[in-house]
Amino acid sequence: MGRPVVHRSPMPGLGLSMGITFTMLSIVVLLPIGALLLQGVSYGAEGIWATVNRERVWKALYLSFRLSFYAAVFNLIFGVILAWVLARYRFPGHRILDAAVDLPFALPTAVAGIALTALYAPNGFFGASWTHTIAPALNAGLAWPEAALNVLVTGLGFEPWSLQVPPRIAYSTMGIFIALVFVGLPFVARTVQPVIHEIDREVEEASATLGASRLHTLRRVVWPMLLPAALTGFALSLARAVGEYGSVIFIAGNKPLVTEIAPLLIVIQLEEFSYDGAAAIGIAMLVISFAMLLVINLIQVWSRRRIGYV
Amino acid sequence: MKIEIDEISKAFGTTAALTPVSLSIPSGALVALLGPSGSGKTTLLRILGGLEFPTSGRVLFDGQDATGLTVQQRRAGFVFQSYALFRHMTVFENIAYGLRARPRAVRPPKAEITRRVTKLLELIQLPEIGARYPSQLSGGQRQRVALARALAIEPRMLLLDEPFGALDAKVRKELRQGLRDIHDETGLTTVFVTHDQEEAMELADLVVVMSGSQTGGRIEQIGKPADIRARPASDFVRSFIAA
Amino acid sequence: MSDLSHATPARRFRAPTEEAPLARWLLIGFVTLALAVLVFAPLIAIFVEALSKGWEAAWKSLFSREALPAIKLTLTVAAIAVPLNAAFGIAAAWFITKFDFRGKAFLITLIDLPFSVSPVVAGLCIVLLFGANTAIGAWLVAHGFPIVFALPGIVLATVFVTFPFVARELIPVMIEQGRAEEEAALTLGASGWRTFLTVTLPNIRWALLYGVLLSNARAMGEFGAVAVVSGRRESATTMPLKIEMFYNEYQGATAFAMAGLLAFLALLTLLLKTWLENRHAGELSANRRGH
Numbered sequence: 009m010g011r012p013v014v015h016r017s018p019m020p021g022l023g024l025s026m027g028i029t030f031t032m033l034s035i036v037v038l039l040p041i042g043a044l045l046l047q048g049v050s051y052g053a054e055g056i057w058a059t060v061n062r063e064r065v066w067k068a069l070y071l072s073f074r075l076s077f078y079a080a081v082f083n084l085i086f087g088v089i090l091a092w093v094l095a096r097y098r099f100p101g102h103r104i105l106d107a108a109v110d111l112p113f114a115l116p117t118a119v120a121g122i123a124l125t126a127l128y129a130p131n132g133f134f135g136a137s138w139t140h141t142i143a144p145a146l147n148a149g150l151a152w153p154e155a156a157l158n159v160l161v162t163g164l165g166f167e168p169w170s171l172q173v174p175p176r177i178a179y180s181t182m183g184i185f186i187a188l189v190f191v192g193l194p195f196v197a198r199t200v201q202p203v204i205h206e207i208d209r210e211v212e213e214a215s216a217t218l219g220a221s222r223l224h225t226l227r228r229v230v231w232p233m234l235l236p237a238a239l240t241g242f243a244l245s246l247a248r249a250v251g252e253y254g255s256v257i258f259i260a261g262n263k264p265l266v267t268e269i270a271p272l273l274i275v276i277q278l279e280e281f282s283y284d285g286a287a288a289i290g291i292a293m294l295v296i297s298f299a300m301l302l303v304i305n306l307i308q309v310w311s312r313r314r315i316g317y318v
Numbered sequence: 319m320k321i322e323i324d325e326i327s328k329a330f331g332t333t334a335a336l337t338p339v340s341l342s343i344p345s346g347a348l349v350a351l352l353g354p355s356g357s358g359k360t361t362l363l364r365i366l367g368g369l370e371f372p373t374s375g376r377v378l379f380d381g382q383d384a385t386g387l388t389v390q391q392r393r394a395g396f397v398f399q400s401y402a403l404f405r406h407m408t409v410f411e412n413i414a415y416g417l418r419a420r421p422r423a424v425r426p427p428k429a430e431i432t433r434r435v436t437k438l439l440e441l442i443q444l445p446e447i448g449a450r451y452p453s454q455l456s457g458g459q460r461q462r463v464a465l466a467r468a469l470a471i472e473p474r475m476l477l478l479d480e481p482f483g484a485l486d487a488k489v490r491k492e493l494r495q496g497l498r499d500i501h502d503e504t505g506l507t508t509v510f511v512t513h514d515q516e517e518a519m520e521l522a523d524l525v526v527v528m529s530g531s532q533t534g535g536r537i538e539q540i541g542k543p544a545d546i547r548a549r550p551a552s553d554f555v556r557s558f559i560a561a
Numbered sequence: 562m563s564d565l566s567h568a569t570p571a572r573r574f575r576a577p578t579e580e581a582p583l584a585r586w587l588l589i590g591f592v593t594l595a596l597a598v599l600v601f602a603p604l605i606a607i608f609v610e611a612l613s614k615g616w617e618a619a620w621k622s623l624f625s626r627e628a629l630p631a632i633k634l635t636l637t638v639a640a641i642a643v644p645l646n647a648a649f650g651i652a653a654a655w656f657i658t659k660f661d662f663r664g665k666a667f668l669i670t671l672i673d674l675p676f677s678v679s680p681v682v683a684g685l686c687i688v689l690l691f692g693a694n695t696a697i698g699a700w701l702v703a704h705g706f707p708i709v710f711a712l713p714g715i716v717l718a719t720v721f722v723t724f725p726f727v728a729r730e731l732i733p734v735m736i737e738q739g740r741a742e743e744e745a746a747l748t749l750g751a752s753g754w755r756t757f758l759t760v761t762l763p764n765i766r767w768a769l770l771y772g773v774l775l776s777n778a779r780a781m782g783e784f785g786a787v788a789v790v791s792g793r794r795e796s797a798t799t800m801p802l803k804i805e806m807f808y809n810e811y812q813g814a815t816a817f818a819m820a821g822l823l824a825f826l827a828l829l830t831l832l833l834k835t836w837l838e839n840r841h842a843g844e845l846s847a848n849r850r851g852h
Contacts, residue, residue, distance in 0.1 A: 019660060025652040040686030041678070132606075253679070265778050271682070
């Protein structure tokens with residue numbers, strides 16, 4: 009290893025910039041995360057497992073990841089369409105829509121949380137029509153297919169399934185889903201949009217000259233080019249949703265085992281001064297977040313190797 | 319196939335790109351559209367391929383009005399200046415693309431597609447590269463793959479936009495001969511755009527010299543290379559071919 | 562030009578890189594409707610609720626004895642955290658783009674780390690490091706400098722969650738601009754500081770402003786990390802935390818009045834951001850351009 013750690017350079021300010029970088033990185037990020045991991049080590053794997061392996065914790069983790077996944081899938085599909093419309097079409101109101109996509113980034117999560125709750129509570133603007141009109145109508149419509157399905161399901165020896173929608177959006181998993189969609193909305197759109205701008209129009213033209221219909225071109229030529237960015241945005245949106253707290257706790261209702269998300273459990277543990285318990289759940293979430301970070305990086309490496317850019 | 323261009327003009331908004339031009343290209347000819355940038359030569363080529371629509375005038379293929387045909391219906395093998403290869407597909411997939419894009423009823427069976435792609439790879443003298451991605455090819459190889467991809471759809475004509483523009487001098491010379499050979503072998507009516515008079519004169523049967531002006535690009539002279547050299551029709555042609 | 566009317570095509574020509582007009586308008590309609598429901602409706606709801614008892618009531622509730630300290634604290638936190646972040650961002654971007662060293666990619670990953678950590682976990686980490694039950698925390702409390710449940714902890718949590726914002730905006734811009742201009746200034750005899758202030762800073766000022774803008778928006782609005790670190794102490798309550806308190810105490814109108822103030826700030830941020838993207842696109846990182 010003959011290579012020096014830092015190459016000699018005529019640029020000034022090496023000591024100062026390096027000093028500030030590492031000092032702040034250590035105090036703000038590395039030491040606190042180290043403290044969490046240390047707490048985990050002193051608590052021990054068994055202790056962590058004992059904390060995590062309880063129905064309430066499992067249910068909360070499962071709820072957080074399941075709904076985050078659904079929200080990220082929704083944002084993946086919607087975000088790609090959104091990016092396409094914003095990048096390719098010009099229409100009245102284009103700029104307002106383009107700016108509005110970033111609102112979930114700019115709006116404090118607590119503000120978003122109470123706003124969504126106000127809208128989707130049973131007496132709210134959307135919530136009322138859901139509770140009084142849409143949900144009953146949907147449930148009436150679903151009654152027959154549900155009965156038909158359950159003839160099959162019980163015939164195979166399973167418990168009957170329910171296709172009924174909940175009567176309320178706020179204070180149910182649907183409310184959590186909507187809040188997670190809101191906070192994750194910009195990620196896919198904003199990672200995909202620059203890629204659409206970069207697409208060489210000649211590539212789409214080439215596809216057309218070879219006889220492909222527009223739909224074929226979009227599916228076979230355009231979509232594969234957007235896929236790596238879309239997946240990156242999906243992973244970012246998923247990571248954000250899993251860790252989200254502020255916008256969810258207002259609309260969730262926070263009923264243990266039903267609408268209690270994992271970050272809330274950490275807060276509850278801390279309020280009970282159970283630092284070990286909080287650390288255990290925190291470590292579980294940290295590990296999962298790092299795994300997702302790794303996946304993001306792997307996607308980028310894969311796409312760079314495959315098509316020479318990200 | 320015989321191509322006729324009848325009083326074609328093109329304006330982009332208020333900017334004129336082509337003044338009405340007319341041109342008749344005999345079946346099986348190898349034609350160069352030669353001119354400086356801004357002479358409308360690429361616009362004319364794109365109108366032939368169906369990528370642009372003329373502001374006025376008609377395009378006729380074998381005497382039939384083709385102006386309203388979509389780009390897909392024209393079946394023109396088009397080679398782009400940037401080659402526009404699909405970078406997420408292998409060379410094989412790139413060449414097979416046009417065949418696989420056909421509606422099920424007229425799509426060749428899998429074995430037939432493989433056979434044709436293999437044949438085209440041999441035609442461009444790169445039989446070994448089917449599994450590679452475009453990013454793993456040299457400039458000259460990419461150009462030949464783009465040509466093979468255009469030929470795969472059994473085009474009615476071949477249209478090439480600055481096909482050698484992005485290559486260094488040595489490769490350019492080699493590929494010129496390659497294009498000549500493929501033209502002679504397939505007998506396709508071929509139109510290519512270039513700003514290099516030497517390339518046009520050496521390669522084409524018929525050279526169309528174009529110039530740009532405020533009112534849009536126009537045709538200065540149409541003729542065999544030797545005739546243009548011997549009898550330039552205008553000062554513009556004289557100075558342009560001397561360059 | 563010649564008379565074009567005789568040659569008007571029977572069918573409108575559609576460029577091969579465009580979708581059919583019907584598909585296009587359906588997509589535009591769908592996106593507009595979806596954003597109306599998902600984004601505009603909550604925004605309108607905030608202002609409707611905030612003004613449900615009139616302008617005056619909303620205005621008064623913001624200047625109440627309960628609300629004012631929270632506004633002050635939020636401004637104080639942002640006033641400390643954002644400059645800290647900007648200083649870090651500049652230093653890190655300088656170190657990363659002006660020098661070649663081993664492990665650069667890893668360093669960038671570490672700087673990005675806070676983006677993938679839940680804010681609640683971030684707050685937890687700070688409590689575990691500086692809480693009164695830890696050695697460091699106990700020592701600091703004994704010397705009259707408590708961190709957790711006090712201003713320093715909130716600042717620390719805020720810096721954590723906004724950590725990468727400025728650096729992320731600066732690094733791509735400084736990579737694009739290269740080192741040639743700084744090298745030129747140095748050969749002309751300028752000192753290091755002078756080179757930075759007269760050559761580098763003017764080149765990165767808009768990207769810096771962009772990063773500061775995003776960083777500030779997040780700093781004023783952070784909830785999860787700050788909630789954990791403040792421990793719900795009245796003296797350590799920022800605006801977002803106060804919104805939760807009002808809301809849970811059934812003072813909905815007051816909660817929404819404060820939410821309206823923060824939403825107004827968010828709109829202002831978006832406006833400035835859009836202005837930067839349009840006017841100074843060339844001096845922002847590539848992903849921020851091309852709207």
